[in-house]
Amino acid sequence: MTQIAPSILSADFMNLQRDVQNLEAAGADLLHIDIMDGMFVPNMSFGAQVVSGIRPLTQLGLDVHLMVEQPERYIEQFITAGSDLIMIHAEATEHLYRGLQMIKDAGVKAGVVINPGTPVSYIESVLPLVDQVLVMTVNPGFGGQKFIPAMLTKVAELAAYREAHADADFTIEVDGGVNDQTIAACAKAGADVFVAGSYTFAGDLATRIETLKKAANEAR
Ligand SMILES: O=C(CO)[C@H](O)[C@H](O)COP(=O)(O)O
Numbered sequence: 001m002t003q004i005a006p007s008i009l010s011a012d013f014m015n016l017q018r019d020v021q022n023l024e025a026a027g028a029d030l031l032h033i034d035i036m037d038g039m040f041v042p043n044m045s046f047g048a049q050v051v052s053g054i055r056p057l058t059q060l061g062l063d064v065h066l067m068v069e070q071p072e073r074y075i076e077q078f079i080t081a082g083s084d085l086i087m088i089h090a091e092a093t094e095h096l097y098r099g100l101q102m103i104k105d106a107g108v109k110a111g112v113v114i115n116p117g118t119p120v121s122y123i124e125s126v127l128p129l130v131d132q133v134l135v136m137t138v139n140p141g142f143g144g145q146k147f148i149p150a151m152l153t154k155v156a157e158l159a160a161y162r163e164a165h166a167d168a169d170f171t172i173e174v175d176g177g178v179n180d181q182t183i184a185a186c187a188k189a190g191a192d193v194f195v196a197g198s199y200t201f202a203g204d205l206a207t208r209i210e211t212l213k214k215a216a217n218e219a220r
């Protein structure tokens with residue numbers, strides 16, 4: 001099933017409540033929330049307080065992308081803040097399995113993320129545990145970057161793995177440079193959840209979300 005997850009990185013932070021509510025009214029399926037620590041990625045965004053602030057404003061699931069070194073230090077905060085799904089980068093911790101287990105033990109969905117330079121084989125041992133795999137289709141840290149088409153082979157590899165393993169029960173998400181031109185190839189490769197920040201906010205929200213959904217569904 002296609003799910004469009006607008007990233008609030010492209011929202012107007014001084015009018016975040018308005019933008020979150022407009023996204024829900026416009027037909028977004030999830031809210032993608034980017035947390036950047038200025039260490040794992042060369043940019044900072046905001047912390048768990050913002051997730052707590054958003055939580056009572058919307059019924060949408062909060063899809064939290066932690067671009068943070070040693071994310072296990074902050075997992076509890078993001079659970080308490082009301083995240084529905086917490087994703088940690090495979091490259092950011094020596095204790096990937098432990099981090100994912102911490103999230104699952106709290107009854108929250110857990111996701112693993114891989115950077116453009118990280119192969120699917122690196123996360124194979126955690127695939128039976130996770131609810132979502134996020135394939136970065138840009139180098140993490142900034143919105144508005146160009147989609148990297150070579151990442152599609154990883155999406156297809158994950159889709160084939162899921163097909164072949166009865167114990168695999170994860171959605172495949174793509175993040176970075178997703179727009180009306182790039183989404184079809186992602187859907188064809190097997191992605192289910194599509195993050196779109198700059199594209200969604202560059203026009204009428206409902207029209208853009210609908211355009212993305214239609215292009216993904218037609219490509220399947
Ligand atoms: O994780 C991210 C950046 O690291 C963002 O989710 C992503 O870049 C979305 O922005 P855009 O759709 O503008 O590429």
Ligand SMILES: [Fe+2]
Nearest residue numbers: 034065175195
């Ligand atoms: Fe993201």
